[in-house]
Amino acid sequence: MDKYLNSVLFSFMFFITANTLAQPNYIYEGGNGGGYTLDNSISVNIYFYKGGNGDGFSAIKESAVNAYFYKGGNADGFSSIKSSIVNAYLYEGGNADGFSSIKNTGVNTYLYAGGTHAGYTKAEENYDQVTFYEGDIGQGYDLAEKYEDFIWTGAVGTGWAVDNNWNYSIVPDINRRAIIPDGVPNFPNVNAGIFAIGDNPNNGQFECKSLWIQENAEVITRVNNFIENYGLIRIDGMMTVKNPASNALQNSSSGLIRIRPTGSLTIKP
Amino acid sequence: MKKIILAFIFGMISFISHANNVQISNLVKNGVNISFDLTWENSWHVGETYHDAVWIFIKQAPNGSPSWQHVNISSATVDSGYETKVPSDQVGFFVKRSSIGNGTATTSVTVVASGLIGVFQDVKVMGIEMVYVPQGNFYAGDGASAGRIARGDDLLEPVFITSNAELTCGATSSDFQYLTGTCTNIPSAYPSGYDAFYSMKYAITQGQYVDFLNCLGRNQQENRILSEVTGSTVTNYYVLTESIGIVKGNVVRCDENVGFGQITFYCDRNINGIPNEADDGQNRACNYLRVTDWMAYLDWCGLRPYSFLEMEKAARGPLLPVQDEKSWGSTLYNSPGTVQNAGTESEIWSNSYVDGGISTYSQAVIRVGANAPSAGASRELSNATYYGIIDLGNNPGDWYIGRNHVTTFTAMEGDGTLNSAGDANVTSWPVLDPTLAHPIKIALSSYGISAIGLANIGASTNTGGRGVRSNF
Incomplete structure (x- = not known):
């Protein structure tokens, strides 16, 4: 029996590694009492190594569905090996025969599970596979943007629209946060026209996405300048509006002017 | 477009355009x-x-x-x-x-x-x-699906792929065949799925595609949408469906007056002209992508297309096939109920978390991952593959590189840069004509993840995709 069993195991190992079943017809064919009786290589319901009772295994069956390989009898080392498309069982054994079942399925895979008195009891892949399939709100994608701040340098004068008064030598557009810091040689004066912040629906000549006047810094808008704020003006320093008109500073419903404790907003011609 | 100007915290350094899982x-x-x-x-x-x-x-x-x-x-x-x-x-x-x-x-x-x-x-x-x-052996073909790959000696058996070696057409058990159509040997350079790769968990979303469009030059933008936008005004301003309203859940649009500069696209499910509101559908899977749009997006973000074998590996993992299985590992197939929380980041079907296997075939798309519950998940409930990829071949469908290109397509990744026309330009990727039919995976009742040969022309509610990367 050992010889036959070895032959069977070798053949099965070959199947596992190569997954090929190109055996010639009638290999290993045996007679009654010889460990196996028939190798019938046909395309459907192939029986390889069909054995009789008490000879180590009783049947080997291969078909597209519910294939059985090396099906054995009780107490002969294993009782059946089943390879099928659904819920495949490999090396399924009986009680007290070394192992009870090895199941290869998609969920809760048990590898080398053993039965009672089999030398080990159970080894389970110990992870929470369910986590893979959990979801929540939203999606698996995000985008963050960082637009460079434009910082006033005042290097060549007070003109807002002069390139070289800004850190990148580019005058801010409506997408830029403008920052007026302390310690520069000149502070900006915004001349006649519209100074648009946050949005520029009226095609103002001066614009930025937001304006931050830092502590001890100053911005002066001249007598013919009109401010339209749709975004945010934060004043930690000083802002002086010299246009006496009632609409010199228009703050839209989306606009916010925040005057911090160190800041001041003066509207004085 | 009515612009929203949001007052923001001035000290904030960055601007977060979306709030979502990532x-x-x-x-x-x-x-x-x-x-x-x-x-x-x-x-x-x-x-x-x-x-x-x-x-x-x-x-x-x-x-x-x-x-x-x-x-x-x-x-x-x-x-x-x-x-x-x-x-x-x-x-x-x-x-x-x-x-x-x-x-x-x-x-x-x-x-x-x-x-x-x-x-x-x-x-x-x-x-x-x-x-x-991960790298590893897997089965391709389920013994039942239309056009499937199969073992050379038996159309009812899957091909067991155990290496990157060339796969040869033939009639022995070490060869492969297709149920229908011409068989060409699959060279070792073709991504067979044996090697490890990363897959996008979800399909490209509409918000994702909008972000992509908004980074392109005008000429590139014109080629990545269906609508005619070469002039200063746009008639069909829902630009992926070439319409003036929402079609099958697609909410990607632009203004009617766009000028001649770069166009700003946005999502607008409620058709009020205000971009990217919380219920405007940014998280919805992006349908109406042509095969060329899909490939351009993948090149631009440094990923690459799926091969048909990788798609089976990603779905099935190392398991034995189930005949006619969907990417969630069974033949479970349900139709969607009604949309709840429309367009929001919590958009779901009325039967999400209950029925499982919900297919959007021919239906409107919904938020990616809409079926995956935060607790009590399973492959079938979540429409998840063995590895946890959600809705592969579903919501909407997934383009892939089919068997007609096995001799040229390799695992070369996108480099982040498109050509001046806005097309993908990776050497080994096929140059496809979107007016011709190209293969796509769709979770039809009679089409499992192993089905090959199902094809689509142009763009439809079933055409979307995602990418992979194997250089990491």
């Missing part, structure tokens, strides 16, 4: 150093075999130019408990857990960029959640 925040740029915080929910790491990750890539606008260009990565570092993988092509990088754990992942990320152009650069950092598919 979140990139506190973006700071200082010279070539770019840093930000990254978090994503439901992450997992069970050894190297089973884990997820986020693919990060960066675009720059030199001197504030409207033209956004790709930024390569020299290095990337993260907090303890996480690790980065910067691939040899440096097009982007992965962030993943470095040790066993699951749940919400949070780390700071510091990147050293290379190839920055101009005096200053505006930057956009984008993150896409990915799922790892």
Whole structure:
């Protein structure tokens, strides 16, 4: 029996590694009492190594569905090996025969599970596979943007629209946060026209996405300048509006002017 | 377009355009150093075999130019408990857990960029959640699906792929065949699915595609949408469906007056002209993508197309096939109910979390991952593959590189840059004509994940996709 069993195991190992079943017809064919009786290589319901009772295994069956390989009898080392498309069982054994079942399925895979008195009891892949399939709100994608701040340098004068008064030598557009810091040689004066912040629906000549006047810094808008704020003006320093008109500073419903404790907003011609 | 001007906290350094599972925040740029915080929910790491990750890539606008260009990565570092993988092509990088754990992942990320152009650069950092598919044997073909691949000696048996060796057409058990059509040997260079790769967890979303469009030049934009937008006004301003209203859940649009400069696209489910409101459908899977749109997006973000064998591997894992199985591992197939919380980040079907196997075939698309519950999940309920990829071949469908290109298509990744027409231009990728039929996976009642030969022409409610990367 050992010889036959070895032959069977070798053949099965070959199947596992190569997954090929190109055996010639009638290999290993045996007679009654010889460990196996028939190798019938046909395309459907192939029986390889069909054995009789008490000879180590009783049947080997291969078909597209519910294939059985090396099906054995009780107490002969294993009782059946089943390879099928659904819920495949490999090396399924009986009680007290070394192992009870090895199941290869998609969920809760048990590898080398053993039965009672089999030398080990159970080894389970110990992870929470369910986590893979959990979801929540939203999606698996995000985008963050960082637009460079434009910082006033005042290097060549007070003109807002002069390139070289800004850190990148580019005058801010409506997408830029403008920052007026302390310690520069000149502070900006915004001349006649519209100074648009946050949005520029009226095609103002001066614009930025937001304006931050830092502590001890100053911005002066001249007598013919009109401010339209749709975004945010934060004043930690000083802002002086010299246009006496009632609409010199228009703050839209989306606009916010925040005057911090160190800041001041003066509207004085 | 009515512009929304939101008052924002002035000290805030970055502007977060979306709030969702993957979140990139506190973006700071200082010279070539770019840093930000990254978090994503439901992450997992069970050894190297089973884990997820986020693919990060960066675009720059030199001197504030409207033209956004790709930024390569020299290095990337993260907090303890996480690790980065910067691939040899440096097009982007992965962030993943470095040790066993699951749940919400949070780390700071510091990147050293290379190839920055101009005096200053505006930057956009984008993150896409990915799922790892490990190297290993798998079965291709389910013994039942239409057009399937099968073992050479038996059309009822799958092909057992155990290496990257060439797969040969023939009639023996070591060969393969197709149920129908001409068989061509599959060279070892074709991505057979044996090697490990990362797959996008979800299909490209409409918000994702909008972000892509808004980084392109005008001429490129014109070629990546269906509507005619070469003039200063646009008639069919829902630009992917070429319509003036919502078709099958697609909400991507532009203004009617667009001028001649770069067009700003946005999502607008409620058709009020206000872009990207909380219920405007940014999280919905993007349908009406032509095969060329799909490939352009993947090239632009540094990924590449799926091969048909990788799609089976990603779906089935190492398991034996189930005849006619969908990507969620069974033949379960249900129709969607009604949409709840329409357009929001919690949009679901009325039968989500209940029925499982919900197919959107021929239906409107919904938020990606809409069927995956936060607790009590299973493959069938969540429409998940063995590895946790959601809705592969479903909501809407997934383009892939089919068997007609096995001799030329390789695992070459996108480099982040398109040609001037806005098309993908990776050498080994096929140049496809979107007016012809191309293969796509769709979870039809009679088409499983192993079905090959199902094809689509142009764009439809079933045409979408996602990408993979095998260089990491």
